[in-house]
Amino acid sequence: MTRRHRILDADGVLLVNTDLHGNAEDFGALERVFHAERAANPDVHWVVLGDVVHAPSEDARRTSLYDFDDGSFAIVKRLAELKSRFPDRVHFVLGNHDYGHIGGPRTSKFHGDEVQALEDKLTDEERALMRAFFEDALLLVAAPCGVLLTHGSPDTQLTTLDQFDDVDLATRSDALRSLLGSYGQPRATTAAMLAQVSRPELDLRVVVHGHDKTEDGFFYEGDNQVCPCIFGAPRENKRYVRLDLSARYTRAEDLRDGFEIR
Numbered sequence: 001m002t003r004r005h006r007i008l009d010a011d012g013v014l015l016v017n018t019d020l021h022g023n024a025e026d027f028g029a030l031e032r033v034f035h036a037e038r039a040a041n042p043d044v045h046w047v048v049l050g051d052v053v054h055a056p057s058e059d060a061r062r063t064s065l066y067d068f069d070d071g072s073f074a075i076v077k078r079l080a081e082l083k084s085r086f087p088d089r090v091h092f093v094l095g096n097h098d099y100g101h102i103g104g105p106r107t108s109k110f111h112g113d114e115v116q117a118l119e120d121k122l123t124d125e126e127r128a129l130m131r132a133f134f135e136d137a138l139l140l141v142a143a144p145c146g147v148l149l150t151h152g153s154p155d156t157q158l159t160t161l162d163q164f165d166d167v168d169l170a171t172r173s174d175a176l177r178s179l180l181g182s183y184g185q186p187r188a189t190t191a192a193m194l195a196q197v198s199r200p201e202l203d204l205r206v207v208v209h210g211h212d213k214t215e216d217g218f219f220y221e222g223d224n225q226v227c228p229c230i231f232g233a234p235r236e237n238k239r240y241v242r243l244d245l246s247a248r249y250t251r252a253e254d255l256r257d258g259f260e261i262r
Contacts, residue, residue: 004164005140012043016241018210022055024071050095050151057110094137096180103170152182187222
């Protein structure tokens with residue numbers, strides 16, 4: 001059985017980042033945070049919320065926000081190594097850009113066909129490694145501290161955490177499209193979705209998601225959604241999230257800039 005969701009423990013530290021889009025320097029900075037946390041306490045989870053591939057085009061890289069080379073495959077390779085080394089601690093959640101390499105819709109943010117543009121630069125062996133990594137990805141991570149972690153911000157088509165377990169990802173569906181491709185939802189929609197997927201021992205109140213961006217580094221939506229941003233933010237504003245898994249987060253603003261949002 002292929003499990004596409006993961007429920008974390010109720011203690012330890014949770015690190016979360018969103019879209020990297022081929023920025024290997026940002027990935028390296030996050031990896032250093034992970035290892036520093038592990039040095040202090042090995043009970044650390046790191047969740048990467050998708051879109052690790054597809055860097056800006058050469059023209060787009062002329063702006064300071066996008067001035068980096070394409071390290072897409074280097075990120076995938078290193079993440080695969082870390083997942084192999086820490087299989088219960090490093091978790092990868094599929095993004096819509098990643099999905100294009102295993103049968104999902106092909107994106108065209110910086111190239112007409114970003115899947116083709118990246119794969120043309122890779123060897124057969126590299127393409128196989130990347131596809132295998134994406135095919136094994138999670139779609140949802142939840143924690144008893146009250147957070148649901150996804151790439152997009154899902155609507156009420158998400159009815160259970162195990163909804164996509166054993167689903168062939170090459171078979172597209174409206175529910176999967178919503179999960180991977182939705183931006184912020186109205187507060188009531190997210191509240192209804194969280195009520196659907198919660199259970200007595202897992203009361204989920206806040207969605208931490210990616211897919212969107214802001215130069216401010218993060219934003220709240222409807223008091224139950226938070227989007228921390230790395231891609232599309234200037235260096236000084238790039239944000240990731242650090243949560244205490246033994247704590248309780250019941251509203252988006254419980255994730256405070258300078259504390260949980262770093």
